[in-house]
Amino acid sequence: MKRLVAVLLVLMFVTFSGVGRVRSEVRGVFCQVPVSVFSRYPADKITVPIMVVNKGTSDMCLQKIEVVLQDGTPVLEETLSETLAPSSLQGLTDEETRNQIGIVQPDEKSLATAQALIAKAATMGPSEERTRTVETAWLLLRTTTTNVEAAAAENVLSQARLLSLTIPLDKLNTKIEPSDVIPVRLDITIQSSDGSISTISQTTNLFYLTSLPSQWGWYPGDGHLHSKWSDGNSLVSSVAATASNRGLKWTIITDHAGDTAHPTTPSGQSRLEASEWTTYGGTSPLGCTYAQTNSGITVCPGEELATQEGLGGSHLLTYKNSSYAASFTLPLKQGLINNANNAGGFGIIAHPYNSSFLWNDWSNGSYTGFRGIELISNGTVVDATQIADWDSYLRGHLSATMQDPSHRFCVGLAGSDFHTTWVSDYLGANMNYIYTGSSTPPGIYRSSVYSALENGRASASSDGSLLVHKITTGGTYLPGYYMQKSAAGNIAVNVYAAYFMSMPVGGWAKVEIVTSAGTIVTDYVVSQTIVNKDYSIYVSGDTYVRVQVTFFDGNTRFSSCFTNPTFIDFVPYNQ
Numbered sequence: 001m002k003r004l005v006a007v008l009l010v011l012m013f014v015t016f017s018g019v020g021r022v023r024s025e026v027r028g029v030f031c032q033v034p035v036s037v038f039s040r041y042p043a044d045k046i047t048v049p050i051m052v053v054n055k056g057t058s059d060m061c062l063q064k065i066e067v068v069l070q071d072g073t074p075v076l077e078e079t080l081s082e083t084l085a086p087s088s089l090q091g092l093t094d095e096e097t098r099n100q101i102g103i104v105q106p107d108e109k110s111l112a113t114a115q116a117l118i119a120k121a122a123t124m125g126p127s128e129e130r131t132r133t134v135e136t137a138w139l140l141l142r143t144t145t146t147n148v149e150a151a152a153a154e155n156v157l158s159q160a161r162l163l164s165l166t167i168p169l170d171k172l173n174t175k176i177e178p179s180d181v182i183p184v185r186l187d188i189t190i191q192s193s194d195g196s197i198s199t200i201s202q203t204t205n206l207f208y209l210t211s212l213p214s215q216w217g218w219y220p221g222d223g224h225l226h227s228k229w230s231d232g233n234s235l236v237s238s239v240a241a242t243a244s245n246r247g248l249k250w251t252i253i254t255d256h257a258g259d260t261a262h263p264t265t266p267s268g269q270s271r272l273e274a275s276e277w278t279t280y281g282g283t284s285p286l287g288c289t290y291a292q293t294n295s296g297i298t299v300c301p302g303e304e305l306a307t308q309e310g311l312g313g314s315h316l317l318t319y320k321n322s323s324y325a326a327s328f329t330l331p332l333k334q335g336l337i338n339n340a341n342n343a344g345g346f347g348i349i350a351h352p353y354n355s356s357f358l359w360n361d362w363s364n365g366s367y368t369g370f371r372g373i374e375l376i377s378n379g380t381v382v383d384a385t386q387i388a389d390w391d392s393y394l395r396g397h398l399s400a401t402m403q404d405p406s407h408r409f410c411v412g413l414a415g416s417d418f419h420t421t422w423v424s425d426y427l428g429a430n431m432n433y434i435y436t437g438s439s440t441p442p443g444i445y446r447s448s449v450y451s452a453l454e455n456g457r458a459s460a461s462s463d464g465s466l467l468v469h470k471i472t473t474g475g476t477y478l479p480g481y482y483m484q485k486s487a488a489g490n491i492a493v494n495v496y497a498a499y500f501m502s503m504p505v506g507g508w509a510k511v512e513i514v515t516s517a518g519t520i521v522t523d524y525v526v527s528q529t530i531v532n533k534d535y536s537i538y539v540s541g542d543t544y545v546r547v548q549v550t551f552f553d554g555n556t557r558f559s560s561c562f563t564n565p566t567f568i569d570f571v572p573y574n575q
């Protein structure tokens with residue numbers, strides 16, 4: 001929430017019959033449920049976030065929440081009996097409250113179009129057209145961008161009661177299929193201090209999307225997530241459950257540390273001590289192992305360290321070793337990198353181009369020892385200037401990479417920087433696919449997640465689309481691999497790219513193959529959800545090969561993915 005520069009909005013307010021009057025104004029209660037919530041096949045549950053704020057002057061009691069289907073069939077009832085203390089938001093209208101957080105209602109046209117598409121899909125049998133219809137509706141209800149002031153948003157969110165209601169999918173419909181949409185009503189019962197009881201009804205559309213694209217040995221996940229341990233709004237277990245519902249197979253929880261702007265739990269401490277890492281990583285209900293067991297996906301401990309340089313400090317994601325917080329002494333960029341390395345972990349520079357946390361001089365040679373860079377984060381897509389800096393860095397360090405026995409290079413990654421489902425929620429969007437070489441997801445083997453990231457066996461994605469490249473000359477070489485070659489000649493590069501939804505007619509994918517000499521292949525593939533193509537490229541000296549794909553849905557939506565490089569070392573000449 002500290003970085004609300006561009007906010008993707010997921011959350012809108014409608015009545016059961018469409019855009020309507022806000023009933024909560026009458027009761028002095030602000031209540032918000034997103035207009036759409038999603039999970040992905042084969043997840044078996046869906047989590048609905050609910051926000052309630054007491055805008056009256058005395059205590060209220062949040063009694064219960066009931067979920068009912070459109071035809072009135074009850075689905076779930078959760079009894080809460082929770083006191084809602086008055087907030088300082090009495091003066092704000094619901095509209096103003098939403099504006100402060102950055103919640104934008106869908107315009108009537110988008111909502112009407114989406115509802116028509118949902119109704120149409122309900123009459124269709126399983127088909128590609130139905131899938132596309134549902135996905136189009138989901139996009140219409142999902143994304144809007146706005147700018148909000150961080151302190152004002154924080155003020156509202158800190159006084160709100162944020163709930164999440166998990167609904168098992170089989171309670172909604174025993175035959176729920178991928179690309180089903182189920183509209184439900186949430187009846188929220190609140191008792192005022194005078195004893196009167198009122199029910200606020202909110203509706204939402206539960207989208208059950210098809211699964212994320214897949215390739216053997218590759219697994220989707222996110223290495224930049226926050227929880228209640230720092231400034232997130234959800235417990236680690238809830239973050240992991242949401243990630244799992246959205247199709248991810250691994251996560252790294254990177255709460256802020258070493259940073260007075262992001263106080264940690266227990267409060268009053270500026271960072272996690274080594275002993276707290278045991279809890280954080282462990283089996284207590286607040287820990288990563290507990291979350292891992294309950295979500296069924298890998299939940300790794302990590303942290304996000306901050307320097308005192310610049311306005312908001314610069315941020316380094318640190319992975320693999322969970323005790324380096326204890327060695328935190330030097331709040332300078334190079335000091336952070338060194339501490340992570342000295343503890344046996346490694347650091348990834350976070351959102352280096354975010355104006356509040358600048359570290360955009362990362363590529364000019366001032367810093368050594370960092371293992372990677374976040375090139376997609378907080379809802380962005382690939383940026384030409386940033387990726388050019390990366391290429392320039394890879395080129396400048398080409399000979400060092402070849403000579404290093406581990407062939408280390410600067411790994412390019414994406415991260416959602418998830419804090420809360422209410423703002424900047426890119427969980428399941430800005431993400432990575434890692435190659436573990438196993439037929440099953442990493443599960444309890446956190447080291448395989450760290451290892452894939454550390455060695456760049458990864459591709460980054462702005463929205464869940466998958467991109468993999470494979471050099472198939474003289475063996476099989478994936479992103480992060482190192483190969484040797486003795487003579488100039490052509491090599492075969494297979495590019496496999498899958499859009500995270502179905503690509504509509506008129507949409508396209510732009511495939512670019514980049515080496516140390518620049519972009520040497522640019523190819524457009526039209527109207528295909530999956531691109532699986534072989535290219536032949538000529539190489540004559542030490543170089544790297546990486547691939548970048550931009551997807552365009554033919555309307556307004558761009559997304560992008562890139563692979564990490566495969567290095568080609570010409571021997572014995574070491575050119």
Ligand SMILES: [Zn+2]
Nearest residue numbers: 304315350357
């Ligand atoms: Zn950060």
Ligand SMILES: [Zn+2]
Nearest residue numbers: 224226304417
């Ligand atoms: Zn962060």
